[in-house]
Amino acid sequence: MKEIVIGFLGCGNVGGGVWELLQGFAPEIAHRDHVKIRVKKVLVRDVKKARSCSVPAEILTDNPNDVLFDPEITLVAEFMGGEQPATEYMLTALKNRKTVVTANKVAVALNWHRLQEAAQQSHVGLYYEASVCGAIPIISTLMTPLQANRIKRLMGIINGTTNYILSRMYANGEDYQLVLQDAQKLGLAEPNPASDVEGMDAAYKLSIMASLAFHARVPYKKVYREGITEITAMDIACGKEMGYVLKLLAIAKREDNTIEVRVHPTFLPAEHPLSQVDGSFNAVYLHGHACKEMMLQGRGAGDMPTASAVVGDILHAVTVDVHVHPTFANRAEPDATLTFTDNWTTKYFIRLSAIDAPGVLASVAGCFARENVSIATMMQKDAVEDGRVPLIFITHATPEQSMLAALKHLDPDICRLESMIRVED
């Protein structure tokens, strides 16, 4: 029987889950694949720290070289997170002819080309299903069963923290700050929530997914990004009244050689499949020219769902022993034939607060008309405390730059812009 010797980089909750799953499946793997899996070394920061998982103390080490340079170890599983030192460790492992399985979205999004080049040169594998959306099999699906599709559109709810916050704001009309604090108490948001609420987490994942969907390198820095920190209960209530649900969406579209990639708060019609995805669930919706509409939904984070994806990759690497390296992934920069646009076309939810006087609507409509922004629906609310009147518009599909230009024409003495939120369907 073949023995595969594995090293772990990191042993937090995900690492503990990977350990448990591997132990649980060891007899089946031995029987099915005639492979014995042995975890030989586990890199941790502090070997003396008490741990809830059952990794034996004698295999813990705080010296990365015990994993990276052990000639017996042929597969390294990384769940340290963060760009460094994880990237350098993985590069070293790959150069030493060890297949790498990683759950690290930041390292893959930022250094994919370096990792892939090292893997190819060493003829070993690089696996990263767990780096995007936990247990949801979006990486393997894009790489294999959907590979013959021209994917035009991919939209995802790929951050559980923000989806939890927005779901509660939608259901109960609560304020952002209050729900965020609750989420922090419940462990659903980090003490420093910036990476989630400002959309970086989603942008890393979108960079990876869009690259695979479009068979083209879509760098992180090309992703337009806007978080949910400015979203008010008023925005959500107005959208709800008009039949929309607010989500932090990661959106990637391709038309010929023009690509748009963006993460921002988005109103979706309440009947859209993604609108039903609540709380800490994640989902990815896409449309390919052959597969048509598809949606994958599940646990996008959490220790065991992430461990599920890591162990899926480990078993795949161990049993198949052949490595598919997407050709676009070995480039730091996208192909020169591609254009990344910030002038996408979408609908807009515009909330203004206007003085309560005749002629206001005509003035606003005039500003919109100057830029050919066509209004689909308008809603005027009763005056609020400061005597100003909320005016809400949903536009027809409009180029972003036209919308921004139209908003600049608004007369600040008559009305001010409270929110501009994009609307997809």
Next chain:
Amino acid sequence: MKEIVIGFLGCGNVGGGVWELLQGFAPEIAHRDHVKIRVKKVLVRDVKKARSCSVPAEILTDNPNDVLFDPEITLVAEFMGGEQPATEYMLTALKNRKTVVTANKVAVALNWHRLQEAAQQSHVGLYYEASVCGAIPIISTLMTPLQANRIKRLMGIINGTTNYILSRMYANGEDYQLVLQDAQKLGLAEPNPASDVEGMDAAYKLSIMASLAFHARVPYKKVYREGITEITAMDIACGKEMGYVLKLLAIAKREDNTIEVRVHPTFLPAEHPLSQVDGSFNAVYLHGHACKEMMLQGRGAGDMPTASAVVGDILHAVTVDVHVHPTFANRAEPDATLTFTDNWTTKYFIRLSAIDAPGVLASVAGCFARENVSIATMMQKDAVEDGRVPLIFITHATPEQSMLAALKHLDPDICRLESMIRVED
């Protein structure tokens, strides 16, 4: 550049779609994988028949041996459908060292062990993503990213025809026969709809999915099967009033070594994710011990979605050239340690028509109590035309055999059973 020479068995709509996709991706495959794909021969029944696809007439043949025995052809893609002659052709191809990609659920469900044995003996691949649910990547997901999960429960809407019929009956209160006839006119149901409406189609697919989910052979003949032909508008209306949606569900559950596999009309709570899956969409919902809840939703049938899965498999076979054969699949019969039960525990929707007299409810409740069937909710409707009163019960979770025994106790002079429909959540 490596050249891969392919033969097709069949050239209907799916085959035409596969041809188009392969032509469209040829330059990309050549660039990315350094592989040139050439379709050399296409088996059809009548080479003279006019075809809408662009397969050139000179590669058509009506002699299967031109595909099965051509030494240049190393991959055979089959989309003839039906058990025979497709199974024999595939076996011949496999024995002649040709990798097989198939969209044929019947052949895989019934003859998996023979196909797999032939593939293993010849060291070639056997791929069947397209055999279950068109473009939905359920086969690859179960085989790879979810392989470290103990899946306890899998439930699917995996037949588009019945889902279209039931969705319309639910939305509009229409009768079964009427909607079926419309579906036939629209090409959404076959002239002979038995395979769809009596659940055979779903049972074949469930046999394959459950085998992969449980890492154990689940033969087609073990699947309990009940179609939708007896479902009335009255059943659907009563369920709707109580907050349930009716779906033809394929259900597989495993608890230790006991397996239940069943296809039957099922009431689901309106808020269940599967309840939102309407019309010709398919979806598979599952729960694994590590991945937790997951749902894959998309186009489960149709020419291009099915072709998408076939070409995904072809490109996989061509580029990876390593073959994973699930060990359970080489058995005609399931492992002797497994038990297949027909005494599953679920909730029941029971519709009775009773005489309009005092004491009826007491009598029914007594029959239920004798078998420990506990009633969760009861609804009594106004008397209908024949003077009998509809009585509807939803039970608590109950073993199937207890439910059937309780119904046998009912006094036919007092009430008769109109419907028994299982309820899942």
